[in-house]
Amino acid sequence: MVYQTMEIPEGPDAATSTGAVPDGAATRTLAEFVAGTPVAAIPAAAIAAARAAVVDTLGVALAGLDEPPSRIAATAALAPGAAGLAPLWGRGAATSPADAAFANAVAGHALDFDDSLPSLCGHPSVPLCATGLAVAAALSRRGRPVDGTTFLAAFVAALEVAGKLSRALGHGHYGKGWHPTATLGVFSATAMACRLQGLDARTTAQAFGLAAAQSGGMVRNFGSMAKPFQAGHAARAAIVAADLAAAGMTAAEDIFDGPRGYLAAYGDGPPAPMPVPGDPWEIFVPGIYVKRWPCCYGNHRALAGIFDLVARHGIAADDVRGVAVGFLPDADKALIHRAPNDGLSAKFSIEYCAAAALVDGRVTLASFEDAAVRRPEVQALMTRVRRVPMPGEGSFSGVVGWTDVAIDTVRGRFEVRVDHTPGSPEAPMTEADRSDKFRGCVTGRLGAAGAERLFAALGRLDRMSDVAALAALMEPAP
Amino acid sequence: MVYQTMEIPEGPDAATSTGAVPDGAATRTLAEFVAGTPVAAIPAAAIAAARAAVVDTLGVALAGLDEPPSRIAATAALAPGAAGLAPLWGRGAATSPADAAFANAVAGHALDFDDSLPSLCGHPSVPLCATGLAVAAALSRRGRPVDGTTFLAAFVAALEVAGKLSRALGHGHYGKGWHPTATLGVFSATAMACRLQGLDARTTAQAFGLAAAQSGGMVRNFGSMAKPFQAGHAARAAIVAADLAAAGMTAAEDIFDGPRGYLAAYGDGPPAPMPVPGDPWEIFVPGIYVKRWPCCYGNHRALAGIFDLVARHGIAADDVRGVAVGFLPDADKALIHRAPNDGLSAKFSIEYCAAAALVDGRVTLASFEDAAVRRPEVQALMTRVRRVPMPGEGSFSGVVGWTDVAIDTVRGRFEVRVDHTPGSPEAPMTEADRSDKFRGCVTGRLGAAGAERLFAALGRLDRMSDVAALAALMEPAP
Numbered sequence: 001m002v003y004q005t006m007e008i009p010e011g012p013d014a015a016t017s018t019g020a021v022p023d024g025a026a027t028r029t030l031a032e033f034v035a036g037t038p039v040a041a042i043p044a045a046a047i048a049a050a051r052a053a054v055v056d057t058l059g060v061a062l063a064g065l066d067e068p069p070s071r072i073a074a075t076a077a078l079a080p081g082a083a084g085l086a087p088l089w090g091r092g093a094a095t096s097p098a099d100a101a102f103a104n105a106v107a108g109h110a111l112d113f114d115d116s117l118p119s120l121c122g123h124p125s126v127p128l129c130a131t132g133l134a135v136a137a138a139l140s141r142r143g144r145p146v147d148g149t150t151f152l153a154a155f156v157a158a159l160e161v162a163g164k165l166s167r168a169l170g171h172g173h174y175g176k177g178w179h180p181t182a183t184l185g186v187f188s189a190t191a192m193a194c195r196l197q198g199l200d201a202r203t204t205a206q207a208f209g210l211a212a213a214q215s216g217g218m219v220r221n222f223g224s225m226a227k228p229f230q231a232g233h234a235a236r237a238a239i240v241a242a243d244l245a246a247a248g249m250t251a252a253e254d255i256f257d258g259p260r261g262y263l264a265a266y267g268d269g270p271p272a273p274m275p276v277p278g279d280p281w282e283i284f285v286p287g288i289y290v291k292r293w294p295c296c297y298g299n300h301r302a303l304a305g306i307f308d309l310v311a312r313h314g315i316a317a318d319d320v321r322g323v324a325v326g327f328l329p330d331a332d333k334a335l336i337h338r339a340p341n342d343g344l345s346a347k348f349s350i351e352y353c354a355a356a357a358l359v360d361g362r363v364t365l366a367s368f369e370d371a372a373v374r375r376p377e378v379q380a381l382m383t384r385v386r387r388v389p390m391p392g393e394g395s396f397s398g399v400v401g402w403t404d405v406a407i408d409t410v411r412g413r414f415e416v417r418v419d420h421t422p423g424s425p426e427a428p429m430t431e432a433d434r435s436d437k438f439r440g441c442v443t444g445r446l447g448a449a450g451a452e453r454l455f456a457a458l459g460r461l462d463r464m465s466d467v468a469a470l471a472a473l474m475e476p477a478p
Numbered sequence: 479m480v481y482q483t484m485e486i487p488e489g490p491d492a493a494t495s496t497g498a499v500p501d502g503a504a505t506r507t508l509a510e511f512v513a514g515t516p517v518a519a520i521p522a523a524a525i526a527a528a529r530a531a532v533v534d535t536l537g538v539a540l541a542g543l544d545e546p547p548s549r550i551a552a553t554a555a556l557a558p559g560a561a562g563l564a565p566l567w568g569r570g571a572a573t574s575p576a577d578a579a580f581a582n583a584v585a586g587h588a589l590d591f592d593d594s595l596p597s598l599c600g601h602p603s604v605p606l607c608a609t610g611l612a613v614a615a616a617l618s619r620r621g622r623p624v625d626g627t628t629f630l631a632a633f634v635a636a637l638e639v640a641g642k643l644s645r646a647l648g649h650g651h652y653g654k655g656w657h658p659t660a661t662l663g664v665f666s667a668t669a670m671a672c673r674l675q676g677l678d679a680r681t682t683a684q685a686f687g688l689a690a691a692q693s694g695g696m697v698r699n700f701g702s703m704a705k706p707f708q709a710g711h712a713a714r715a716a717i718v719a720a721d722l723a724a725a726g727m728t729a730a731e732d733i734f735d736g737p738r739g740y741l742a743a744y745g746d747g748p749p750a751p752m753p754v755p756g757d758p759w760e761i762f763v764p765g766i767y768v769k770r771w772p773c774c775y776g777n778h779r780a781l782a783g784i785f786d787l788v789a790r791h792g793i794a795a796d797d798v799r800g801v802a803v804g805f806l807p808d809a810d811k812a813l814i815h816r817a818p819n820d821g822l823s824a825k826f827s828i829e830y831c832a833a834a835a836l837v838d839g840r841v842t843l844a845s846f847e848d849a850a851v852r853r854p855e856v857q858a859l860m861t862r863v864r865r866v867p868m869p870g871e872g873s874f875s876g877v878v879g880w881t882d883v884a885i886d887t888v889r890g891r892f893e894v895r896v897d898h899t900p901g902s903p904e905a906p907m908t909e910a911d912r913s914d915k916f917r918g919c920v921t922g923r924l925g926a927a928g929a930e931r932l933f934a935a936l937g938r939l940d941r942m943s944d945v946a947a948l949a950a951l952m953e954p955a956p
Contacts, residue, residue: 072727076718080574082558096558177738182691206702213660213708214694214715218730220738221687226729229722230691237692240554244707249550251704252696260655260698 020273026168026256026263030161031205033277034191039153041278047462049283050155055438055458056115056290057108057125062090062474063294063365063441064110069225073106073232085141086134087471090445097134098239101189105130105235109181109228111365112347113441115423116289116297118399119163119282121174122181123231124188128155130235131189135196135242137468145466146196152462156283158191163282164274165256165263172268174219182217182230183266189238199246202253209251210241212262287425289399292433293363295347297398298334301418302350304427305405306357309414317358317377319409322384325350326404328396332387339382343368355381364440399424450477498751504646504734504741508639509683511755512669517631519756525940527761528633533916533936534593534768535586535603540568540952541772541843541919542588547703548581551710555581563619564612565949568923575612576717579667583608583713587659587706589843590825591919593901594767594775596877597641597760599652600659601709602666606633608713609667613674613720615946623944624674630940634761636669641760642752643734643741650746652697660695660708661744667716677724680731687729688719690740765903767877770911771841773825775876776812779896780828782905783883784835787892795836795855797887800862803828804882806874810865817860821846833859842918877902928955 021029064070074088077099084094089104108114108126117124132154136146162184166173174180190211194204214237217230245251256262256274263271293303302325309315325332337349346352346368355378356367366372390404399421406415420427429437435455442451454473461467499507542548552566555577562572567582586592586604595602610632614624640662644651652658668689672682692715695708723729734740734752741749771781780803787793803810815827824830824846833856834845844850868882877899884893898905907915913933920929932951939945 069727072722072725076722076725080558080560080563080577082560082574085558096560099558175738177740177743179691206704209696209699209702209704210707212694212696213657213699213704214692214711216690216692216694218687218690218733218738218740218743220730220733220740221691224684224687224728224730226684226687226691226727229688229727229729233692233718240711244550244554247550247554249547249704249707250702251707252698252702255696255698260653260696262655262696262698265655265696 020275023273024254024257026165026274027205027208027254028201029274030164030191030256030277031201031208034157034161034195035199035201035204037157037278039149042153042156043281046156046281046283047149047152049288050152051458051461052290052434053115053125053288054129054152054155054461055455056434057129058089058454058458058470058474059438059441060111060113061104061108061126061129062445063113064107065090065445067107067110069228070103070107070110072225073103073229077103086137089471089474090476092475097138098236100137101130101134101235101239102232104134106228106232109231111294112227112296113291113294115291116399117159117163117282118286118289120166120180120184122179122185124159124162124185124288126231127181127185127189127234127238128158128192130232131238132192132196133467133470134235134239135193137471139196140466140468145468148461148464148467151196151467154192154195156281157195158188159282160277161191162188164277168263168271168274169267170269170272173266176268177219178266179217179219179221179227179230182234183215185231186211186215186234186237186241189235190241193238193242194245197242197246199242203245205253205255206249206251207241207245209253209255210244210249211237212255213251214241215262215266289421290423290429290434292422292429292437293353294365294368295353295363296334297421298332298348299350299353300398300422301403302405303353303357303363304422305403305416305418306354306407308416308418309405309407310358310361313414315358315407315409315414317381319411320358320381320384321408321410322386323354323358323408324386324388324406325354326388326390328390328392328401328403329394331396331398331401331403334398340373342370343373346373350387351382351385352378354385446474446476498753501751502732502735504643504752505683505686505732506679507752508642508669508734508755509679509686512635512639512673513677513679513682515635515756517627520631520634521759524634524759524761525627525630527766528630529936529939530912531593531603531766532607532630532633532939533933534912535607536567536932536936536948536952537916537919538589538591539582539586539604540923541591542585543568543923545585545588547706548585548588550703551581551584551707564615567949567952568954570953575616576714578615579608579612579713579717580710582612584706584710587709589772590705590774591769591772593769594877595637595641595760596764596767598644598658598662600657600663602637602640602663602766604709605659605663605667605712605716606636606670608710609716610670610674611945611948612713612717613671615949617674618944618946623946626939626942626945629674629945632670632673634759635673635756636666637760638755639669640666642755646741646749646752647745648747648750651744654746655697656744657695657697657699657705657708660712661693663709664689664693664712664715664719667713668719671716671720672723675720675724677720681723683731683733684727684729685719685723687731687733688722688727689715690733691729692719693740693744767899768901768907768912770900770907770915771831772843772846773831773841774812775899776810776826777828777831778876778900779881780883781831781835781841782900783881783894783896784832784885786894786896787883787885788836788839791892793836793885793887793892795859797889798836798859798862799886799888800864801832801836801886802864802866802884803832804866804868806868806870806879807872809874809876809879809881812876818851820848821851824851828865829860829863830856832863924952924954
């Protein structure tokens with residue numbers, strides 16, 4: 001599961017932001033922001049965007065439950081035999097909040113089908129949801145239920161933390177080999193846990209110190225089960241950090257700032273000024289990118305182009321003589337397989353994804369079953385997909401840049417340039433796309449009726465009185 | 479609890495080592511070494527040195543049980559209500575191996591009285607013992623007891639991992655803000671867990687990948703409870719890494735090597751060649767430094783000089799007109815308190831430590847009770863202790879360099895230069911010093927008879943058939 005490069009918009013955007021946090025004040029600013037921003041100060045549109053992110057995240061997590069790392073993590077999470085304070089999603093079992101957050105986050109990232117935040121260079125929602133719902137479950141059992149709007153407001157505020165830290169760190173963090181989903185995700189997840197528990201700013205700052213003490217995750221582990229493990233570690237570490245800070249474990253109150261601080265150590269060169277949190281909101285700029293198809297993001301613009309051409313010109317697979325996909329420099333670097341023969345490698349192959357899109361008219365989780373990949377008609381069409389290098393300055397990815405698609409058919413050549421990444425704010429998924437994705441992820445486990453019940457409940461998430469009630473809806477009917 | 483700078487002897491020593499591991503082979507070499515080195519290949523003197531380290535470590539851990547971070551960690555470790563597979567030392571309670579390793583390591587590092595390894599720039603034995611004994615406890619319950627020699631051989635082999643990695647990383651790791659006790663200690667502890675479980679080299683390499691995904695710990699957290707927390711995190715992460723690798727969670731098999739590998743990301747500049755493990759053994763060169771007195775190492779050479787002068791010249795506190803301590807550059811940087819008024823700050827004050835040594839004739843845990851610090855005769859003598867800067871090239875510490883001591887008395891001036899650090903291989907503690915330290919640490923909790931029983935058992939540790947039996951001896955008599 002290779003993760004593609006994304007450009008980080010560094011520093012505050014003069015057009016939209018009032019400026020940067022003064023040197024040395026990053027930790028205090030973030031802690032005060034997380035602890036002190038009232039729900040009323042968070043725009044309704046941000047709450048709605050967070051709700052959409054939760055829907056998508058719980059869907060892909062349920063879809064990922066049978067992946068090998070998810071099963072290993074769940075077994076490990078249940079092994080200690082802890083009191084069942086927090087549920088393992090969809091497994092009819094519960095364990096400690098830390099272990100539940102770990103196993104649920106592994107499931108959420110196992111398919112690499114979860115959402116992205118370009119400013120983070122990573123996947124923001126899985127650690128946030130896994131940590132937040134584990135904390136909410138434990139609070140509910142202690143008679144302090146977390147209502148839906150409180151939960152979503154915490155999500156929006158906590159998302160700021162990793163996004164703004166990543167802008168201060170700059171590209172060098174990913175470039176030196178760290179996996180921001182985990183290394184920085186732990187701070188958003190810690191913020192989520194602290195805010196839901198009602199910790200004050202000083203305790204939240206100390207929780208950041210304890211989270212920094214556990215911050216890890218390496219790009220080098222991509223392509224192995226350790227990638228989702230890292231998301232799970234971030235979620236577990238966040239629970240540990242928040243719980244121990246709440247219990248009185250002290251830590252540095254300025255962990256991000258100054259020489260030998262987190263930003264200095266985990267960057268490559270001096271950190272940039274950190275933009276002011278909430279100005280603008282990360283959930284608006286750059287916004288959360290939702291993956292429409294369960295494969296590497298490097299395929300997505302090309303897939304959008306293929307579906308567009310097919311729809312506009314009524315192209316049938318049998319008519320296709322060849323497909324040419326134009327990639328900007330590095331934009332196909334993550335697509336390491338040209339002749340895949342199983343589902344996992346097929347996710348990293350434009351040759352397969354293009355052929356499956358043309359043969360099936362859609363790309364779903366079923367497209368990445370081994371048998372689907374080995375179909376002779378698909379394997380034959382794959383050989384007629386060509387990659388065409390396009391000139392460009394810099395490095396591009398499935399999230400940054402554009403992609404050209406040309407399909408040669410018996411009726412002539414059809415071409416399109418795709419400028420926007422499917423699922424991005426510039427090319428958002430429709431409501432129908434989103435509900436289709438959710439049903440495709442969830443129906444296999446919950447059945448059609450169960451999927452609709454969960455989808456309906458998530459549609460009212462902001463009005464739920466106790467988000468812990470979601471867990472029961474994530475279980476198959478008995 | 480400030481940690482003093484130590485010099486790392488970088489790269490292999492031509493006089494004693496056959497050379498360096500080839501580029502790109504660090505992970506494989508360490509994994510094969512840990513999994514494949516037979517007990518018979520480990521010198522008897524190394525086993526004996528490991529036994530001494532375990533004695534010292536368990537002693538300081540029992541002494542640290544009542545420190546605030548230890549109590550918070552123990553409460554957190556028991557909160558999940560896990561099945562009692564591994565004991566919390568000295569607390570009559572047990573929990574999961576991961577949580578037990580965490581809480582026991584926090585207790586072990588809480589007083590900062592545990593041993594050091596200069597090549598690591600950190601404290602090696604606490605994460606090793608906490609992880610190793612938690613794994614051994616779980617194995618014992620599964621009918622696979624770990625005998626004493628097997629345990630000590632694993633300790634010696636595992637110590638190589640953090641020491642050799644630290645030499646490859648170089649000073650820049652500590653300099654950029656990481657706490658090697660934790661960041662690198664996790665790899666030694668993971669090696670310990672893997673070897674005790676009998677994992678093969680490939681699985682051990684993957685466990686290193688999972689350990690790297692959790693590697694954290696920052697110098698910035700020194701002076702707070704997060705310092706021992708970080709040792710605890712390393713111990714917990716090691717159990718998670720080894721258990722999940724054993725359960726089939728895959729990870730990179732070359733995590734230390736190459737661009738974006740661990741050594742590249744967590745260093746400051748390109749890594750140096752890694753010396754060959756076991757050639758020589760870290761436990762021989764540089765050897766483990768044992769803290770003789772429960773205060774900052776920056777005081778120790780001066781204390782050795784004071785005790786030496788007192789013994790040779792029969793100096794009484796009443797005869798003392800003044801004390802001058804000559805410090806090389808930076809050697810007293812960690813001694814941040816000149817007029818301390820409580821036990822914690824007194825640990826970082828040569829003024830107090832010198833006065834207490836002269837008044838009491840010894841420095842023990844009792845010397846750092848608040849009431850002891852506030853005694854008028856000690857406070858008066860403190861004002862007559864002066865620090866004298868000595869010229870020198872570079873940066874020195876309580877472990878590196880030398881210290882001059884002069885005591886002016888009614889009978890004249892007595893002077894000494896102390897070249898070797900007390901507790902180092904060049905100035906080792908005597909057997910009597912070591913047993914005195916152990917009794918001083920343990921008697922308060924176990925009583926005199928209990929302390930003797932545990933000390934006697936540890937004296938035969940290499941002949942124990944099941945090291946899990948130690949736990950019962952670490953409990954107060956009922």
